Amino acid sequence: MLDYCMFSMKEITGLELSPKKVEYLKLLFRKGGVVRTTDISSSLKVDPSTTTKTISDLASIGLVDYTPYRGAELTEAGRKYAEFLVNRHNILTLMLSHYGLSSEETCEEVSRFESFVSRSAIDKICCSMGHPSVGGCGRIDHAFCDVS
Ligand SMILES: [Zn+2]
Numbered sequence: 001m002l003d004y005c006m007f008s009m010k011e012i013t014g015l016e017l018s019p020k021k022v023e024y025l026k027l028l029f030r031k032g033g034v035v036r037t038t039d040i041s042s043s044l045k046v047d048p049s050t051t052t053k054t055i056s057d058l059a060s061i062g063l064v065d066y067t068p069y070r071g072a073e074l075t076e077a078g079r080k081y082a083e084f085l086v087n088r089h090n091i092l093t094l095m096l097s098h099y100g101l102s103s104e105e106t107c108e109e110v111s112r113f114e115s116f117v118s119r120s121a122i123d124k125i126c127c128s129m130g131h132p133s134v135g136g137c138g139r140i141d142h143a144f145c146d147v148s
């Protein structure tokens, strides 16, 4: 297991990962534990070689532990980053729900652009909404909020 990670959670901007990599991290988080690469491929509808490449990239930056023929699992840093991703999703869906979109619509729209919204913007939005505890798609955790 890697005990090094290029991400210090204090310093993440939220813009480190491409939308595709965000999907992988959220999927590993949702499934929990070791996930077989074939399951990842079928869930994300990508071919196995793409999955192996992306998982290896995530492993090289310390977010995922990958064992060929076994599968991939989030590292501690990966799990923390995924928590931020889920939180960002839930804050943005809650925000859009205030403007006339249904919950399915907010989830779908947010999934298209969430990777491009910075952590500092999320902090400010969360703060201006009064740090709500429940978002459009689940619980909101304020561990990442700069509550000062
Ligand atoms: Zn959602």
Ligand SMILES: [Zn+2]
Binding pocket: 126, 127, 131, 132, 141, 142, 145
């Ligand atoms: Zn907050």
